[in-house]
Amino acid sequence: MDETCGRREVLHRAEIHGHYARSERDLIRGKCKRFTQRERVPEARPEDSGESAAFDLPREFDGRLATTRYSREAECWHTRHVCLQIRPICECRESSAKRAARFPPPPLSVRADAAARPVLLSRHRNDQGIPVARRRDKALRTQKIAVGAFGVLVLGLVGYLFWLVLSEAPSGEFVEGEHYFLIENPARTSGERVEVTEFFSYACIHCFNFDPILEDWVEDNAAQIAFRRSPVFTNEPWRVLATHFYTTLELGNFEEVHTAFFRELHVASRQLLTRDAIARWIDGRDVTEERYIEMYGSQRVRARMTAADRLQRQLQVATVPTVVIAGKYRVRTTSEIGPKRMLEIMKHLVDKELAERQPAG
Numbered sequence: 013m014d015e016t017c018g019r020r021e022v023l024h025r026a027e028i029h030g031h032y033a034r035s036e037r038d039l040i041r042g043k044c045k046r047f048t049q050r051e052r053v054p055e056a057r058p059e060d061s062g063e064s065a066a067f068d069l070p071r072e073f074d075g076r077l078a079t080t081r082y083s084r085e086a087e088c089w090h091t092r093h094v095c096l097q098i099r100p101i102c103e104c105r106e107s108s109a110k111r112a113a114r115f116p117p118p119p120l121s122v123r124a125d126a127a128a129r130p131v132l133l134s135r136h137r138n139d140q141g142i143p144v145a146r147r148r149d150k151a152l153r154t155q156k157i158a159v160g161a162f163g164v165l166v167l168g169l170v171g172y173l174f175w176l177v178l179s180e181a182p183s184g185e186f187v188e189g190e191h192y193f194l195i196e197n198p199a200r201t202s203g204e205r206v207e208v209t210e211f212f213s214y215a216c217i218h219c220f221n222f223d224p225i226l227e228d229w230v231e232d233n234a235a236q237i238a239f240r241r242s243p244v245f246t247n248e249p250w251r252v253l254a255t256h257f258y259t260t261l262e263l264g265n266f267e268e269v270h271t272a273f274f275r276e277l278h279v280a281s282r283q284l285l286t287r288d289a290i291a292r293w294i295d296g297r298d299v300t301e302e303r304y305i306e307m308y309g310s311q312r313v314r315a316r317m318t319a320a321d322r323l324q325r326q327l328q329v330a331t332v333p334t335v336v337i338a339g340k341y342r343v344r345t346t347s348e349i350g351p352k353r354m355l356e357i358m359k360h361l362v363d364k365e366l367a368e369r370q371p372a373g
Contacts, residue, residue: 191349191357195327198340205238206362211324211334213244214253219333220278222351223271226333229355236362242320244332249285251317256290258316259308265298272297337361 188194201207210226212219230239243254256273260266276282276293284290287308295301307313327336334344335354341361345354 186357186360191343191353192337192361193342195336195340195342197326197328198338199323199326199336201339203238205236206338206365208237208239208358208362209323209336209339210239210241211244211327211329211332211336212241213250213332214257214274214277215250216332217278218345220274222333222345222354223274225351225355229358233359233362236366242323244324244329245317245321252285252287252290254320255287255308255313255317258313258320259304260294261316262307262310262312263299263304269294269297338365341365 186192208230212223214220230237241257243250243257245251245254257266260269273284273293276284282293284293287305291301291304291308294304327339327342329336329342331344334342335358336342337358338361343349343354343357343361345351349357
């Protein structure tokens, strides 16, 4: 470059070959210059016109981004490197003819060949120096992963619904040890109707979902069964909820508050896990807060809690919801037994018990 000239101008683009030239580029240790098409560089250092120069083009060139490499002898250029013919823009008062003589344009054959071949800028970089193609590939991979995950989720949901339909389908025969279990130490029952006991907890979301369909089943079979509930408690919060259950039974407002209390815990997500919190909630629901607290600590409620704990241990109830039929058949939900199938098994066991009670002959 002429020392009197401190600017460069991009004239044209030559051809690009599909050759990875990082190693050649790395051999150039000279100071890099940054410029765009027709950008003037007033502080460029003087260079001889025969000297090779290396510089980055991080900004836009002809609507694309690229890293450029120029060599005096080069008529071909490499992938990630754009061939540019540069010339100094002289500020001295020499004529256009002299400048044209000093910097002749490239031969027409070279320009025509360069224009005919496409510029392959597959690995151009953005303003932050990150390859745009790499960012696009990453975005595409992310989209593919998201689509694949969504597809797996949909297939899983369809499979689960299909399994649920099959699991809820009626079955003609129920097998002991698979659909229900015979209790080794059964509880004694009395009465003409078959006793059905549900072991539950207010803290159990499955008990909350099971409760409405169980009540419908109990109503449909009221002539054959005697239904009751027994709360299960294995920790202090569950003990508080069990005590609340027996307190409402003693106060006589169980039917008014049972479903509402279930919904407060699992729909409204209220933390009613202490005596005082429940007392404040139940105040005005056919009972006062003071009356509730008094009954909560009464001897009758404590006696009911003791009997419930003994029954739970005797019947070997370990999960909720669990239903015991006639004190000797235990039924519970599993991965293969849904709520509706559970009701069918319960009906089967009730009919079985009634058939066994009929006198022979």
